[in-house]
Structure formats: structure tokens, C-alpha cells
Amino acid sequence: MAEDHKMTYADPWMLPETKGFWEALNDGKLVIRTCNDCGRGHHFPRAMCPHCYSSNLEWKESDGTGTIYSFTAQQVKGGGKYVYAYVEIADRVRAITNIVDCDPDALQIGQKVKAAFRPSASGQNILVFTPA
Amino acid sequence: MTAHDARLVGAYELPYRHAPDKSLAQMQAEAALGAVADAGLSLKDVDGFFCGGDTPGMGPMSLIEYLNITPRYVDSTETGGNSYVSHVARAARAIDAGLCDVALITLAGKPRTPAKGSRPMTDSNKPDQDFELTYHPTVPANYALAAQRHMYEYGTTSEQLAWIKVAASHHAQHNPHALLKDVVTVEDVVNSPMVASPLHRFDCCVITDGGGALILAKSEIAKRLNRPSVKILGTGEAVKHQGAGDIDLTWTAGKWAAEKAWKMSGCTPDQIQYASIYDSFTITVLLEIEDLGFCKPGHGGGFVAEGNLISGKGKLPFNTDGGGLCSNHPGNRGGMTKVIEAVRQLRGEAHPAVQVPDCALALAHGTGGSLGTRHGASTLILARED
Numbered sequence: 001m002a003e004d005h006k007m008t009y010a011d012p013w014m015l016p017e018t019k020g021f022w023e024a025l026n027d028g029k030l031v032i033r034t035c036n037d038c039g040r041g042h043h044f045p046r047a048m049c050p051h052c053y054s055s056n057l058e059w060k061e062s063d064g065t066g067t068i069y070s071f072t073a074q075q076v077k078g079g080g081k082y083v084y085a086y087v088e089i090a091d092r093v094r095a096i097t098n099i100v101d102c103d104p105d106a107l108q109i110g111q112k113v114k115a116a117f118r119p120s121a122s123g124q125n126i127l128v129f130t131p132a
Numbered sequence: 133m134t135a136h137d138a139r140l141v142g143a144y145e146l147p148y149r150h151a152p153d154k155s156l157a158q159m160q161a162e163a164a165l166g167a168v169a170d171a172g173l174s175l176k177d178v179d180g181f182f183c184g185g186d187t188p189g190m191g192p193m194s195l196i197e198y199l200n201i202t203p204r205y206v207d208s209t210e211t212g213g214n215s216y217v218s219h220v221a222r223a224a225r226a227i228d229a230g231l232c233d234v235a236l237i238t239l240a241g242k243p244r245t246p247a248k249g250s251r252p253m254t255d256s257n258k259p260d261q262d263f264e265l266t267y268h269p270t271v272p273a274n275y276a277l278a279a280q281r282h283m284y285e286y287g288t289t290s291e292q293l294a295w296i297k298v299a300a301s302h303h304a305q306h307n308p309h310a311l312l313k314d315v316v317t318v319e320d321v322v323n324s325p326m327v328a329s330p331l332h333r334f335d336c337c338v339i340t341d342g343g344g345a346l347i348l349a350k351s352e353i354a355k356r357l358n359r360p361s362v363k364i365l366g367t368g369e370a371v372k373h374q375g376a377g378d379i380d381l382t383w384t385a386g387k388w389a390a391e392k393a394w395k396m397s398g399c400t401p402d403q404i405q406y407a408s409i410y411d412s413f414t415i416t417v418l419l420e421i422e423d424l425g426f427c428k429p430g431h432g433g434g435f436v437a438e439g440n441l442i443s444g445k446g447k448l449p450f451n452t453d454g455g456g457l458c459s460n461h462p463g464n465r466g467g468m469t470k471v472i473e474a475v476r477q478l479r480g481e482a483h484p485a486v487q488v489p490d491c492a493l494a495l496a497h498g499t500g501g502s503l504g505t506r507h508g509a510s511t512l513i514l515a516r517e518d
Contacts, residue, residue, distance in 0.1 A: 007268065009266060010266065012261075012262035012266060013256040013261055013262055014262065015256075015259070015262070018262065041377070042376035042377050043263065043376065043377040044259065044260055044262070044263035044264075046259070046376075050376040051376065069281070069379075069381075070277040070278070070280045070281040070284070070381055071277070071280060072272075072273045072276035072277055072280060072328040072329050072330075072331075073326075073328070073329040074268070074270055074272070074273045074276075074327075074328045075325070075326055075327055075328065082268065084267055084268065084269055084270075084273045084277070084328075085277075086277060086379065086381075086504075090377075092377060092378040093376075093377035093378070094374075094377050094378070094379050095263070095377065096263060096264050096267055096269070096504075096505075097267055098267050098268070104329070109280065109281065109284040110284075126266060128267075
């Protein structure tokens with residue numbers, strides 16, 4: 001059974017330092033804020049590397065795949081459920097997300113997933129994942 | 133560090149669980165008056181005030197105005213539901229440093245009867261806002277993530293988690309104020325409706341209006357009071373977060389908090405006769421038991437099973453008031469009641485059916501915020517005054 005609660009997404013506030021992330025999503029790409037000095041990626045994106053505090057950062061394009069680190073099927077009042085999860089999008093970079101177009105009862109930790117995009121109220125792409 | 137000079141001398145829990153006709157400040161004041169009366173003191177003796185984010189108004193200021201007291205020291209440290217456990221540590225340090233002599237800690241909340249008008253749910257300046265609240269998190273979902281991962285890594289089962297609720301219900305049947313007084317079985321828990329897999333309704337704590345308060349005083353004052361006082365042998369506080377994406381959901385900040393408290397107290401887990409362990413959800417208790425060192429990481433499921441947390445039956449009597457799972461989780465914050473029940477046990481004033489015989493050494497532990505994202509933890513090692 002597919003998740004049967006239709007998710008809607010509010011428009012993100014889009015702080016200045018995260019603009020590149022949202023623009024990439026609208027181009028159908030997942031980018032990971034990555035430090036050019038220490039080499040580590042992080043999430044949510046910041047204006048400085050939270051590992052070495054360098055501001056020499058790039059938006060590194062991902063192939064859009066990841067693995068489920070943990071998940072839950074949240075029941076909705078009045079029936080239905082949706083999946084709230086952590087997906088590992090790069091080494092030790094785990095992002096909160098939803099997994100959509102899936103059977104919540106069949107999901108597994110460690111399962112491969114791929115990026116998908118859902119529009120917010122005003123059409124900004126929101127990053128979600130589906131089983132690969 | 134050595135044990136504190138300051139003593140816990142007053143503890144009071146509001147008896148009600150639903151307060152539609154009371155203001156939040158009024159509830160805080162009732163709790164405060166109950167605690168000073170328990171200690172044999174007056175509000176006019178209070179010169180240190182500690183509160184968390186539940187307090188109406190800005191930090192501590194509106195409530196001390198309502199109470200019309202003028203403490204010379206205030207602290208409004210806020211890390212969620214464990215804040216009040218931290219406040220005990222902070223009040224003890226403040227008293228030891230001579231910053232105040234009598235400290236009041238309050239909590240009250242009324243989630244069953246929300247106030248008209250409330251704080252906005254979204255904050256565009258919150259740096260994680262777009263990357264978290266966008267995805268419709270719920271409180272149970274953020275704890276379910278930890279449960280699911282623990283099950284994956286260690287084979288923990290829903291039946292093992294259920295034993296935590298079963299133990300709490302065995303205690304709650306003796307508490308006339310408990311919201312849920314019925315004894316439940318493992319089957320009842322795993323057959324209760326799923327909320328956020330793998331957590332069922334009975335894996336979740338109650339939602340109650342209520343509150344409580346604590347009084348600490350320097351030992352010189354404590355000696356003059358007629359009530360049994362409680363020593364603070366060790367304290368520890370810590371905060372853990374997502375680590376920029378490098379989150380590990382299988383352990384909590386309790387590991388760091390407990391390390392400090394054990395070291396300061398010189399005690400070991402096997403010496404603890406009673407433990408108040410924060411029970412926002414069953415999984416919270418399981419992780420804390422491991423992090424506190426009562427068993428090895430991954431062994432919590434086996435430890436809590438078969439009634440090992442039931443007073444008079446198991447090795448580690450916990451939450452003998454029924455805890456947040458059955459009795460009270462006032463204002464969605466369980467730290468205050470954790471300390472209060474530990475004080476009752478050390479005074480020999482818990483319900484006779486659940487009182488640990490000759491209880492001399494106890495632990496109170498809290499976890500606030502959200503295991504799925506960021507949370508605070510605090511540990512107290514408490515002892516009966518000899």
C-alpha cells in the first residue's frame with residue numbers, strides 16, 4: 001500500500017546562505033554544501049563549514065541517490081500516513097526528508113533511495129526521496 | 133568536584149491533571165507555594181529563582197513579578213523537559229557559590245487547555261527551519277526515528293519497549309492522581325494504535341495540565357527545617373544535536389551527562405536503589421538506561437523486559453509515581469516530576485506499595501527536546517541525609 005496521505009509543502013523561507021540549494025532543486029539537482037579546505041560535506045547548508053569553519057565552500061552536485069538511515073510512518077488524524085526519515089545523502093551527511101511514492105510498511109533501513117522533487121505552494125521545488 | 137553543600141528541602145507536585153480554569157502563572161504560583169510549604173519556608177525566604185521555557189512572559193521576570201519576590205539570582209536555562217533537572221544542578225552551584233541561599237524552581241503547563249494566542253509555530257530566522265519543519269515532523273516521529281534505528285542495529289523489539297509502559301502502569305495503579313491508573317500488558321501496548329512506527333499510543337507519555345516546584349537551600353538552613361533533606365552527590369548536563377548531518381540516533385546526550393554525574397559522585401550504577409528516568413516515550417527510557425550505564429549499549433531491550441523496572445520485583449525500580457507514561461507529563465515536560473519522585477523515595481514518602489525499602493541512593497535523569505534532532509540531558513545522583 002502506497003503512503004496515502006497527500007503531502008503539501010509550505011514555501012521555504014530560503015535564508016540567503018541557502019539560496020544555492022533551492023536554485024539547484026529548481027534545476028532538478030541535489031547539491032551538498034561541501035568544504036574545499038577540509039573536504040567534508042554538511043547539511044543543512046551553512047555560510048561556513050561547520051567542521052573546520054572555512055568559508056571556502058562549494059555546492060557539490062550529487063547523483064541524487066542516498067540510503068535510508070532511519071524512518072517512521074506517521075499516522076495522520078482521520079486516516080492515512082506519510083513517511084518522515086533521515087536519508088544519508090553523502091558520507092556522514094544525513095538529511096531529514098520525506099519518502100514518497102512508497103509502501104511505508106515495506107521500507108527498510110539501508111534501502112537505496114533517489115531524490116525527487118515536489119512543489120511548494122508557490123512552486124519552489126522541495127527535496128524528497130523515493131525508493132530507487 | 134565534590135558533593136554540593138546545598139540540599140533539596142522542598143518538593144511539590146500539583147495534584148491535578150486538567151486545569152481549564154487556571155492561568156499559567158497561577159499554576160506556577162500554586163506549585164511554588166506548595167514547595168515552600170513542604171520545606172517549611174515562605175516565599176519571602178526565596179532569594180534564587182530558576183525556571184524554564186514554560187514560564188509565561190520573558191524569562192524569569194514575569195513570574196517573579198507575579199509572585200512579588202525579588203530574588204538576587206535568577207536563571208532561565210531552557211533545554212526542554214529536562215531543564216528542571218538541570219536547574220537543580222545550577223541552583224546547587226549558585227547556593228554553593230553564595231549567590232543565593234534558598235532557590236525556587238518552578239514548572240507549570242497546560243497543553244490540554246491551550247492559552248488564547250500563542251507563539252508563532254515558524255521562525256524564519258531558525259537556521260534549520262526549511263530543512264526540518266518542511267517535512268511535517270511530529271514529536272512522536274522524531275522519537276520513532278531513534279526507536280527504528282535501535283531496532284535495526286540491536287534487534288530491540290516492540291515487546292521489549294512495551295515492558296517499560298507495563299512497569300509504569302504497575303506503579304501508576306497506586307497513585308490516586310495518575311491520569312492512567314489501569315495496569316496494562318505487553319499485548320495491550322503492542323495492540324494499541326500505531327502513532328509513528330514503531331511507536332504505538334501506549335509507547336507515548338500522557339498529555340496533562342499540571343506542574344510542580346522544588347526548593348533547595350544551603351545546608352545550614354536545611355538543618356533547621358523539620359523535613360528530611362536530600363543531598364546532591366553528583367550532577368551532569370549535556371546537549372547533543374545533528375552534528376551538521378553526522379547524527380547517531382542510537383545514543384543520547386545522557387551518556388555525556390551521566391559520565392559527569394558518576395564521576396562527581398563517585399557512585400556506580402549498581403549502587404542505585406531507585407531511578408527516575410525520563411519517559412516521554414518508551415524508547416527514551418531504553419536509550420537512557422543504556423547511556424546511564426545500567427546496561428551495555430544495545431542491551432536495553434533485554435534489561436527492561438520481564439518486569440525488571442517494577443518496584444519490588446525488578447533490579448531497577450523506576451518512576452514509581454507512574455511516570456510520564458501513566459501519571460503526569462505536565463506541560464509536555466517531565467523533568468520536574470522525575471526529581472520530585474526521587475525526593476519522595478529518599479524521604480521514604482513514596483506510596484507504600486512502590487516505596488523502595490531503606491532507599492538511600494537515587495538517580496534522576498531527564499531528556500528534553502527531540503531525540504531525532506537536538507536534545508538536552510541532565511543527571512542527578514541524590515542521597516538521603518544521614
